[in-house]
Amino acid sequence: MASRVRSSASSSARILLRPTAVPTRLPFQTPWRRLASNNSRKSGTSPNWIVNSLGVAVAGTAAYLGYSYVNGDFKGAWIESQTAPEKQVINVNDLRAQFIQEKRSLKSPAVYTWGSNIYKVVDPGSKDTDVKTPRRFKYFNGQVLRDFKVDEKSGAAITEDGDLVQWGKGFSGTEYKPSKTLTGKNLKSLAISEDRIIALSSDGSVYSLPISKEEQKTGPKRRESSWVPFWGSQSGLSYRILNPNLGLGEKVTSISAGQEHVVLLTSSGRVFTAAASTEHYPSLGQLGVPGLTWSTRPKGPVDICHEVTAFIGSKVTKISTGDYHSLALTKDGRVFAWGDNSFGQLGVDYEPELPYKDAPVSLPLQKLYRRGLYTLQATNIAAGGAGSFFMVDAKRTLGPDEDPQAVRDLGNLTADTWSCGRGIWGTLGTGRWVHLQDSPTKVKDLSGLAEYDETKNKMSPIRLRNMSVGTTHVAAVMDNKTTVSSKPTDSLDKSRDFGLDVLFWGGNEHFQLGTGKRTNLPRPSYIKAPSESTKKDEPEARLQIMPQHKGKVGNRSVKMEQRVECGRHVSAIYSSTI
Numbered sequence: 178m179a180s181r182v183r184s185s186a187s188s189s190a191r192i193l194l195r196p197t198a199v200p201t202r203l204p205f206q207t208p209w210r211r212l213a214s215n216n217s218r219k220s221g222t223s224p225n226w227i228v229n230s231l232g233v234a235v236a237g238t239a240a241y242l243g244y245s246y247v248n249g250d251f252k253g254a255w256i257e258s259q260t261a262p263e264k265q266v267i268n269v270n271d272l273r274a275q276f277i278q279e280k281r282s283l284k285s286p287a288v289y290t291w292g293s294n295i296y297k298v299v300d301p302g303s304k305d306t307d308v309k310t311p312r313r314f315k316y317f318n319g320q321v322l323r324d325f326k327v328d329e330k331s332g333a334a335i336t337e338d339g340d341l342v343q344w345g346k347g348f349s350g351t352e353y354k355p356s357k358t359l360t361g362k363n364l365k366s367l368a369i370s371e372d373r374i375i376a377l378s379s380d381g382s383v384y385s386l387p388i389s390k391e392e393q394k395t396g397p398k399r400r401e402s403s404w405v406p407f408w409g410s411q412s413g414l415s416y417r418i419l420n421p422n423l424g425l426g427e428k429v430t431s432i433s434a435g436q437e438h439v440v441l442l443t444s445s446g447r448v449f450t451a452a453a454s455t456e457h458y459p460s461l462g463q464l465g466v467p468g469l470t471w472s473t474r475p476k477g478p479v480d481i482c483h484e485v486t487a488f489i490g491s492k493v494t495k496i497s498t499g500d501y502h503s504l505a506l507t508k509d510g511r512v513f514a515w516g517d518n519s520f521g522q523l524g525v526d527y528e529p530e531l532p533y534k535d536a537p538v539s540l541p542l543q544k545l546y547r548r549g550l551y552t553l554q555a556t557n558i559a560a561g562g563a564g565s566f567f568m569v570d571a572k573r574t575l576g577p578d579e580d581p582q583a584v585r586d587l588g589n590l591t592a593d594t595w596s597c598g599r600g601i602w603g604t605l606g607t608g609r610w611v612h613l614q615d616s617p618t619k620v621k622d623l624s625g626l627a628e629y630d631e632t633k634n635k636m637s638p639i640r641l642r643n644m645s646v647g648t649t650h651v652a653a654v655m656d657n658k659t660t661v662s663s664k665p666t667d668s669l670d671k672s673r674d675f676g677l678d679v680l681f682w683g684g685n686e687h688f689q690l691g692t693g694k695r696t697n698l699p700r701p702s703y704i705k706a707p708s709e710s711t712k713k714d715e716p717e718a719r720l721q722i723m724p725q726h727k728g729k730v731g732n733r734s735v736k737m738e739q740r741v742e743c744g745r746h747v748s749a750i751y752s753s754t755i
Contacts, residue, residue, distance in 0.1 A: 521615025561646025
């Protein structure tokens with residue numbers, strides 16, 4: 178395993194360390210040293226030092242052999258005293274700190290949840306109103322999931338077979354334990370609004386159904402077709418299908434939902450929006466269509482899909498939504514935002530007379546850096562609650578009046594993370610508590626990080642692999658590597674990549690940060706891995722996310738990875754199929 182160093186590309190260096198297991202050494206293993214030099218002998222020092230030295234040596238050897246004999250390793254001790262100690266071979270079956278999570282993940286996949294349990298979402302079988310640290314969700318033991326979402330009032334997951342599972346008091350006030358609802362649709366991902374679940378199937382179909390089990394039973398039901406001609410049947414539960422106006426061969430590939438709206442991304446890079454609430458129609462510009470309100474909406478279903486035309490000519494590669502706003506990332510590295518801007522979450526100036534934008538606006542990335550000195554490209558986005566995050570690659574270029582010989586960082590590439598919006602709980606990760614932040618601020622703990630690549634003999638930037646933003650708290654998974662030779666397609670059991678760093682910060686009113694304390698954290702911080710052993714001597718390990726690896730699901734070997742999910746006052750880690 179190649180050695181790696183993490184440092185900041187800025188002037189203030191930061192080093193992130195991984196816990197390591199320290200091999201123990203038996204007593205008296207250090208080689209003896211001469212107690213006198215040749216000069217001392219020449220100066221006429223008393224010869225008694227020879228007798229004293231021999232006495233100490235004999236006593237030490239006797240003690241060492243006696244210790245080894247008592248511990249049943251006399252032969253090994255004698256051989257070890259005669260030869261140099263070999264490099265220790267670490268057994269992955271040992272519960273050492275850096276192997277604990279890998280061993281569990283390879284043995285069996287699992288789901289861990291923590292935070293608010295008032296509505297029985299974190300642990301349906303527990304009377305606890307709050308779960309302070311990550312706890313195993315027993316229903317999902319041994320299961321690999323396609324997707325997993327948790328909210329304060331309800332939770333939803335898609336099984337490996339593509340079926341929807343729901344639970345929590347928001348789903349049923351009397352039967353709030355996990356139960357399969359929408360089945361047979363080959364679902365692959367889902368999103369949760371204030372009262373509906375939006376689910377995407379592998380063929381690109383988008384389903385919208387109420388969260389409430391009662392409404393699923395009593396609401397209007399569709400007539401479903403069958404592979405047998407003229408042989409159809411009525412659906413067992415109420416749901417709707419969202420139908421964007423797609424082109425030939427085009428299909429929906431990604432979905433993301435806020436409290437009242439949902440955003441759809443197609444294979445052609447087009448964006449559509451639709452209402453996603455039974456009780457409220459989007460009124461803060463969430464649909465991204467100028468002038469669209471309840472009174473001006475077109476004829477047809479309330480949840481009719483609208484294309485966001487501001488992106489025509491630019492292919493969108495990723496979408497993300499907060500409670501009442503949305504972000505979009507284009508292929509050429511630009512970030513667009515629209516919807517509510519009451520807390521500056523759009524990254525543009527807050528205007529009291531118009532606290533929202535009903536058409537996408539482009540974030541001025543150039544204003545964040547010294548103009549003319551950097552080539553900028555946004556690489557990732559994340560939104561949640563009233564906060565927004567975006568990641569930018571900044572490459573140092575030569576300014577108009579600069580001497581190439583005098584610029585030391587010419588060509589250097591740094592990966593920075595920026596945030597804006599509501600930060601009163603420390604959600605922005607900047608170390609400050611602010612109500613409104615309409616000017617993007619750099620998250621220093623997640624910016625300018627680098628690691629030395631021994632294969633290329635240079636520093637490489639550490640980017641974020643993934644980020645999940647809840648209502649008041651956030652989690653970020655670093656794309657760090659412990660083995661420079663590993664490839665994205667390598668499995669954990671082949672590459673020895675033991676884990677990706679994950680950090681949490683923000684609001685902690687329901688212990689959703691997993692620290693075991695209620696204190697809010699304004700800066701990204703590590704938390705401890707969940708303990709599943711009653712042994713007091715089990716070493717503590719900080720929580721890490723397992724990258725792609727092969728694990729056991731029954732008698733099958735399945736490729737999977739761990740993912741982190743932040744919802745409304747709740748958090749989760751689950752094993753997902755690849």
